[in-house]
Amino acid sequence: MTHSPIPPDPQKDVIAFLATRLRATQTIVTHISTVLLSQDRVYKLKRSVHLPYLDFSTPELRAAMCAREVALNRRFAPALYLGLRCVTREADGNLTLDGSGAFVESVVEMRRFPDDALFDDMARERRLTKEMIERLARRIAAAHEAAAPDFARGGAASMRAIIESMETSLRQAPPAPMEEIDAHLAALRRALAENAALIDARRQAGKVRPCHGDLNLRNVCLFEGEPTPFDCIEFSDDISTIDVLYDLAFLLMDLWRVGLPALANLALNRYLDARKEKEEEGLPLLALFMSLRAAIRAHVEASQQHADVARDYFNLSRALLAPAQGVVIAIGGFSGSGKSSAAAALAPLLTPAPGARIFNSDRLRKELFGAASTDRLPPKAYRSDVSEKVYREMFDAAERVAKIGWPVVVDAVFDRPEDRAAIEAAAQMAGAPFFGFWLDLDLPQRLARVDARVNDVSDATREVLQAQMTKETGEIAWLRVNAGREPQKTADEIIANLAPSLRAFFSKSGIPDFAKVRSNPEP
Known part of the structure; x- marks a missing residue:
């Protein structure tokens, strides 16, 4: 039996030239590309292949695709993609980059990122x-x-x-x-x-x-x-x-x-x-x-x-591929009680993945003023009329998302009876179940948490917190939860206090082994 000889790689000479020119220390070959890496630069060459979903069979087709790669990736990574380089063959027969000789191949040039940066x-x-x-x-x-x-x-x-x-x-x-x-x-x-x-x-x-x-x-x-x-x-x-x-x-x-x-x-x-x-x-x-x-x-x-x-x-x-369930869960409490941390821990537990939409009053207030989340707003941003507008937007957003059948977590102080009534009414308008939770934590711990905040979305200071304590909250009928523990335990208690049918629904998590996930905690 005779075997047909393996055809030579038409890009072998180009790859060897580029490796020498770049002083490449590593070469990665995928099904469509050959990637040469040096200490600070990368050359990416389209391989001469013709697959059902792409055609790189000629230098001209590869050149057009290299140009597209640079243009499209610069939408996301303009500093990473340096541009398009051409390999040319000069009159003496040698290959060079961007010479005046005959065009041979195109190469995408990139800056190299550290190996541990993926x-x-x-x-x-x-x-x-x-x-x-x-x-x-x-x-x-x-x-x-x-x-x-x-x-x-x-x-x-x-x-x-x-x-x-x-x-x-x-x-x-x-x-x-x-x-x-x-x-x-x-x-x-x-x-x-x-x-x-x-x-x-x-x-x-x-x-x-x-x-x-x-x-x-x-x-x-x-x-x-x-x-x-x-x-x-x-x-x-x-x-x-x-x-x-x-x-x-x-x-x-x-x-x-x-x-x-x-x-x-x-x-x-x-x-x-x-x-x-x-x-x-x-x-x-x-x-x-x-x-x-x-x-x-x-x-x-x-x-x-x-x-x-x-x-x-x-x-x-x-x-x-799990079903969704509209629900509104409100988390209230004075500043420093850990509302945002509890909301972030709770949201991924509400299926389907990746979990609930969170609405936070502090974040909405910053957006209203066109400020970054960690910018400190002036006192006028906390006038009662502004707060009413922020809460109204938050209630509308919660109703809108719950109405389409998606879980919602709302995170705000909720120290006014009318605000607690309004978020419950929003859930009712959406036809979604409502659950309200009030995070309890003693004043010294809340003061310590507020003092320790750095680059936080909340602008609350200890003076703001102490002022909150003088206001009349009315009777808080929401379920009180001990917030002196880690946020995940607070979230678990919230889940445990939902209606039995919802507990069963949300226990069908999109993570195949949730216990394993928790044993390898997130940052």
């Missing part, structure tokens, strides 16, 4: 911080806001095509027994049918836009102190031009996957804070969107023969 590694090592996730969420929101709507792509038909393509891939490289795959595909199709009208309405409203397309933790780094998405999808507008919440869902799913539910919930809430009611009506789609993202990763990992990882993604995809 968010995927930082997440596993619990080095991600709340501040990093907040800045990342705002950066993604700004990119989505700046992108132009696309009314031709996306919609329910596009999501249906994703499921059809995924079914083929899952059958070719199954991450689980076929009966489980069939059942989950049927569940995904049911979820899509139930949400098709909302998905199409969002496309008509301009929610489908050019996005990153591959917004997972492996494609985010900390560069010069800033959370920086990179390596977006450049080879297919159909893959990257999607509903903005489907783009965000990859990040949320990935944070959930590595056992960081509170950071996933934080990312969702800060993104929505930046885009407000423009995106909140899409919350019912998150379970489907996150589940699809996990299922796609399941078949990718299975195709690469990573059986255990593929099974984990598939199990996660099934768990994420």
Whole structure:
């Protein structure tokens, strides 16, 4: 038997030249790229391949795609992507960069980020911080806001095509027994049918836009102190031009996957804070969107023969496809009682992933004045008429989100009887169950917490706290909770005091092993 000779790599000489020119210390080869790394620079070369979803078979096609890669990634990482370089062959036969000779190849030049700066590694090592996730969420929101709507792509038909393509891939490289795959595909199709009208309405409203397309933790780094998405999808507008919440869902799913539910919930809430009611009506789609993202990763990992990882993604995809329940949970208490910490601990426990929408009176007040969350507002911002406006906006927002069937946590002082009555009325108008909790903590502990605040969203001082104590609160009928413990225990007590039917509903968490998550705590 004779064997055909293995054809030579047409890019071998170019890669050798670039490695020498760059003084490369490492080479990474993926299915579509060859990446050369030196101490402070990166050269990224498109491989000469032709796949069902992309064509890099000629230098001209690769050059066009390199140019697109630079242009599209500069939306997210302008400091990381330096530009496009051309490899040319000069009259003496030697290769050079950006010479006057014949064009040979195109290369993307990037600055190199530290090896320990990938968010995927930082997440596993619990080095991600709340501040990093907040800045990342705002950066993604700004990119989505700046992108132009696309009314031709996306919609329910596009999501249906994703499921059809995924079914083929899952059958070719199954991450689980076929009966489980069939059942989950049927569940995904049911979820899509139930949400098709909302998905199409969002496309008509301009929610489908050019996005990153591959917004997972492996494609985010900390560069010069800033959370920086990179390596977006450049080879297919159909893959990257999607509903903005489907783009965000990859990040949320990935944070959930590595056992960081509170950071996933934080990312969702800060993104929505930046885009407000423009995106909140899409919350019912998150379970489907996150589940699809996990299922796609399941078949990718299975195709690469990573059986255990593929099974984990598939199990996660099934768990994420959970129903939602509208509910309003109000957390009140004097300044320093730990309301915001308790709300942040509680929100990820309210399914489906990534948990409840949180409305915080301090944050809404800062937004009203166009201030950053840690800016200190002037005294006029705390006039009674301003406070009434802030609380009214908070009540309206809680009603709006609960009405679409999504859980809401409202965090405010609630020392006035009329405010406690108003938030309960908002839940009633939304047709949602209401639960009110008052956090109890002795004055010395509250004073100590207020004194210790640094760069906090609350402007309350010990003078403000002491003034609160002189006001008439009326009878507080909400359930009193001891706030002298860690926030997670406060959140657990709140869950334990919901109605039995809701406790059972929310116990079906989207985290396959929640006890394991808690044993490896978040920052």
